[in-house]
Amino acid sequence: MSDFTVKDALALRVGEGFRLRDVDPASTPGFTGGEKKLDRAFDGPDDELKDLQRMLHANALREDHTGAVLLILQGMDTSGKGGVIRKVFKVFSPQGVDTVAFGRPTEQEQAHDFLWRIRQHEPEPGRIVVFDRSHYEDVLVHRVQQLSPADEIERRYGAIVDFENGLAERHVRIVKVMLHISKEFQRENLAERLERRDKHWKYDPDDITQRLLWDEYMEAFEIAMTRTSTDAAPWYCVPGDNKDYARMVVKHLLLDALRSFDMDWPEPHFDVEEERRRLAES
Numbered sequence: 001m002s003d004f005t006v007k008d009a010l011a012l013r014v015g016e017g018f019r020l021r022d023v024d025p026a027s028t029p030g031f032t033g034g035e036k037k038l039d040r041a042f043d044g045p046d047d048e049l050k051d052l053q054r055m056l057h058a059n060a061l062r063e064d065h066t067g068a069v070l071l072i073l074q075g076m077d078t079s080g081k082g083g084v085i086r087k088v089f090k091v092f093s094p095q096g097v098d099t100v101a102f103g104r105p106t107e108q109e110q111a112h113d114f115l116w117r118i119r120q121h122e123p124e125p126g127r128i129v130v131f132d133r134s135h136y137e138d139v140l141v142h143r144v145q146q147l148s149p150a151d152e153i154e155r156r157y158g159a160i161v162d163f164e165n166g167l168a169e170r171h172v173r174i175v176k177v178m179l180h181i182s183k184e185f186q187r188e189n190l191a192e193r194l195e196r197r198d199k200h201w202k203y204d205p206d207d208i209t210q211r212l213l214w215d216e217y218m219e220a221f222e223i224a225m226t227r228t229s230t231d232a233a234p235w236y237c238v239p240g241d242n243k244d245y246a247r248m249v250v251k252h253l254l255l256d257a258l259r260s261f262d263m264d265w266p267e268p269h270f271d272v273e274e275e276r277r278r279l280a281e282s
């Protein structure tokens, strides 16, 4: 059995007085041990996760008891958002999962409020949805690169909290994760993207522009996370230099979100005995 538990993952929650500089991106809070043990901790929740997803789907068909899970992933370039989606979501049936990546807004999207394009992807009951970047870009890159006026950014923190509270009222369990990497780790990752022909497509010259503003980004993250970490939609700051650790943590956070529905298999809407009899006679 794995030593890492949901409780360890929940300990990474962002609370009052949170300071990003107190989190070492190379650390692995709650976990000690080598690769093998990490693999075990990663695989540990799989059977339960599979069952919970099937139950979430089964219950979505009922009007009185439905919910969905929304995982929001944020982090600097090369922080491993794609890897989390690739590795962690492997455990789920692809039929029940939606992934949405939010890049630079189109002209049409820019003509609307920043939440407009996000609302089009509100999770449907029974589904597990992951956002690869999100409405948080509108208070991160927008703040750092001054893409919006300060008072508009100020308004957005509150608008985000309202929006997420609304989702939670509609039974969406929201898990927000910042994959927190070090600047040095990013340098290595970007170097690899430049060295390998099969990784060039991932490289974006703008990554360097953002990298030059590293400290400003960290400040923007800290502010965004402290101002929007609520009971309905808590933030977790997950150290990301050890990718396998970060992926393992995200799995445990999803496990907690799914468990919190306290689900059971839905009651059949037919008489089981009667149907057995009918089948035997058919």
Ligand code: AMP
Residues within 6 Å of the ligand: 077, 102, 103, 104, 105, 133, 134, 137, 138, 141, 142, 147, 206
């Ligand atoms: P990637 O996820 O690496 O493909 O890059 C997407 C890029 O789109 C990143 O540089 C983001 O900062 C940028 N981006 C995402 N959402 C927004 C937004 N709302 N406004 C401006 N830039 C954004």
Ligand code: MG
Residues within 6 Å of the ligand: 077, 078, 202, 204, 207
């Ligand atoms: Mg990129």
